[in-house]
Amino acid sequence: MLSFRSLRLFPAGLLLAACSGGSGTEKAVGVALPPKVPTSASATQLTLVATSDTIWNGVAVADDGRTFVLFPHNEGDPGTRIGELKDGKVTPWPNRTWNNWKKPGDPAKLAFVRANSLRFGPDGYLWIVDTGTPKSDAPPVKDGPKLLAFDISTSQLVKSIDLYKFTKRKSFVDDLRFHGDQIYVTDAGEPGLIVLSQKTGQGRRLLDDDSTTTARRPMLGERKIMLKPNGDKVALHADQMEVSPDGKLYYFQTAAGPMYRVETRYLDDPNISSADLGKKVTYFFNSPTCGGTAIDADGNLYVCDANEKRILKVTPAGQSSVLVQDPRLIWADALWIDHAGALWIPVPQMNRTAGFQRGLETVKFPVELLKMELGLKPLRD
DSSP: OOOGGGOOOOOTTTTTOOSTTOOOOOBTTBOOOOOOOOOOGGGGGEEEEEEESSOOOEEEEOTTOOEEEEOOOTTOOOSOSEEEEETTEEEESSOTTTTOOOSBTBOOTTSOSSEEEEEEOTTSOEEEEEOOOSSTTOOOOTTOSEEEEEETTTTEEEEEEEOGGGOOTTOOEEEEEEETTEEEEEETTTTEEEEEETTTOOEEEESTTOTTTSOOSOOEETTEEOBOTTSOBOOOOEEEEEEOTTSOEEEEEETTOOEEEEEHHHHTOTTOOHHHHHHHOEEEEOOOSOSOEEEBTTOOEEEEETTTTEEEEEOTTSOEEEEEEOTTOTTOOSOEEOTTSEEEEEEOOGGGSGGGBTTOOOOOSSEEEEEEEOOOOBOOO
16 A cells, blocks of 8 residues: 655646656546557668567567577466577577476476566676566466576576565566666566665565555556456556666656656665655656666667557657657567667567456467667667
């Protein structure tokens, strides 16, 4: 439950605004949606990299061009969680054993239970977030929630950080970012942030049930409110995040926005309380329902807009513009900027899955992996 101490001051109407632009015209009894925006001219820069008959929602590209993709299997279906993409085909990575976990009771320490994020860290290793949850809304299993770092040259696990001690019954550890020795992890199931040391694995939860980490407005995909099979509104708490190129600012938001930021020096302070940290957090941008983000070396944020099938470019000053809008961008998800400055865009159509559409699946397979050659300056965590 939210307390008065956790509330923030932000523009009028922000709590109900569900689309970028924050008109504030939405009412508690319904959501007023903006007129359709035409396809942008920049959509001609979108190129198709690969397709899949299984939903993927993440991609990470090594400096040598090796490409890794992630399959979330939200409803607990068996199959590859992490794969390497070669010539349009996916091979389970680092091997089939890691991708062979099936049900609660199976050993989880050296297996992907339900991977949800992957990215290359500043150490060059491929880091993977395992939620440890067998399926949507299921509690994490023992040894399930963890951070795993692999050396892709040897396909060997080199680091493992247990997150089980930081989780709660409804936890869904979601994503990670780096700042020096610190690793930041969002919990989209039990609102909060996990801050821990990469060297020691020690850490703590912060901003639990705070207004900035708790979902407070409906998630919208293609102008429809997203609903669980039982009719409840979908709510994903602390989700997307980025660290500024100079390492001074931490941006974060729930899946439906808005986006906040706080100086990393406060987040990294082992003596700061959640209440005091909350006082340092400021409103940044009225972001829409978002599948994923990225940040470049100039500090520009790239924010996916699941409602309007577009990607927004947001400057460090909080000014936004449409980078690209296209009918193919059906829930663009976790973005990646490669060493050559291309923006990679997995398009899983997540809002059309049964778990987000009252039990009715309308995904049109295959799902796609797109790319834009933009000449961006990639950020190296």
